[in-house]
Amino acid sequence: MSRRLRVGLITTAVIGAGAVLFAQGAAFAAPPAAPDHHTPAAAGTLRQLASQVGLRVGTAIDTDQLASNSPYRAIAATQFSSVTPENVMKWEVVEPTQGTYDWGQADRLVAFAQQNGQLVRGHTLVWHNQLPAWLTAAAPSMSADQLRAILKKHVIDEVTHFKGKVWQWDVVNEAFNDDGTLRDTIWLQKLGPDYIADAFRWAHQADPKALLFYNDYNIEYTGPKSNAVYQLVKDLKAKGVPIDGVGFQTHLDTQYPLPDLQNNLQRFADLGLKVAETEVDVRTTLPVTPVEQNAQVAGYTSTLQACLAVRACLSYTVWGFGDAYSWVPGVFPGEGAATIYDENLQPKPEYTALQQTLALAAGAPGRSDPRH
Secondary structure, three states: OOHHHHHHHHHHHHHOOOOOOOOOOOOOOOOOOOOOOOOOOOOOOOOHHHHOOEEEEEEEOOOHHHHHHHHHHHHHHHHHEEEEEEEOHHHHHHHHHEOOOOHHHHHHHHHHHOOOEEEEEEEEEOOOOOOHHHHHHHHHOHHHHHHHHHHHHHHHHHHOOOOOOEEEEEEEEEOOOOOOOOOOOHHHHOOOOOOHHHHHHHHHHHHOOOOEEEOOOOOOOHHHHHHHHHHHHHHHOOOOOOOEEEEEEOEEOOOOOOOHHHHHHHHHOOOOOEEEEEEEEEEEEEEOOOHHHHHHHHHHHHHHHHHHHHEEEEEEEEEEEEEEEHHHHHHHEEEOOOOOOOOOEOHHHHHHHHHHHHHHHHHOOOOOOOOO
16 A cells, blocks of 8 residues: 555545545544543553654653653653753753853753653754844854854754664754745855855864754745755755755644645655654644644644654654643744644644554555665
């Protein structure tokens, strides 16, 4: 059976004919009943189910919760086969004072992953946000050569520190505006667009075995931004720049239609690149209505199905797993409930949808298609 047909069968089984659509007020099927404990024993964890189809299922980790919250730690260890640091590998954390590194929190996360047989997605090396104060203060007066030397040192030092311990790096993060133009950052202003290729070369120099990704949001939808990123990575490949993949953040909102995600994943894969869904969540307006929750279930189901349908999709990562720890309410007032566990760390119908989708994929004929 072809993989495309298998995913079609999964779609019918999980959502049902006449399925759930975002922002259309359609009649929705009832969502799956939420289990009353962390993992329904008969179904298996997300990690167990994903392993049967060669997929890594991951989560972003809040290291403060990892250290102090036992239920959080237990879920992180058992449900996921890869972890991404929410903040502790970002530049402002690892080099708060110029020339003085603090790897403590990031090292503890890596140790946690190793203890639990998990892979690590490194996030992120080059970004315009969460830069150390010393850098943002000094950058305007720096020459291009000075800033380039500082950026090169940062990339090489961080990747070298974690050499052999990080599976995928988000090397450059969010370099484009939604209209497809390059974001006007200190990197673009001082170094020009070549900073992107340089960052990949430096990261590869420091760890030739790590998979190197460009990562961005709103590229799930075909349009100016997705097209611009496509052209960027195509050009990088043509120039021999060591880029291995593209990360689709996949932050969705129930007020917008679902993206044509499978098509976008596939067209990037057709360039010879790996792809990954790196920061999946589905936010909605609060309080959550049954219709909105069904839309959230559809969002999680369809995004996982898209990854399963594209052989080059290596990993599916949710951006955190508990509503109490989600970034969404602080950035989008009046919205939230974006993750797969509620504020008490009980699994929601969104969790069950992922579980069922993976179970159906694992049981489908012809599923022996390990991802590399």
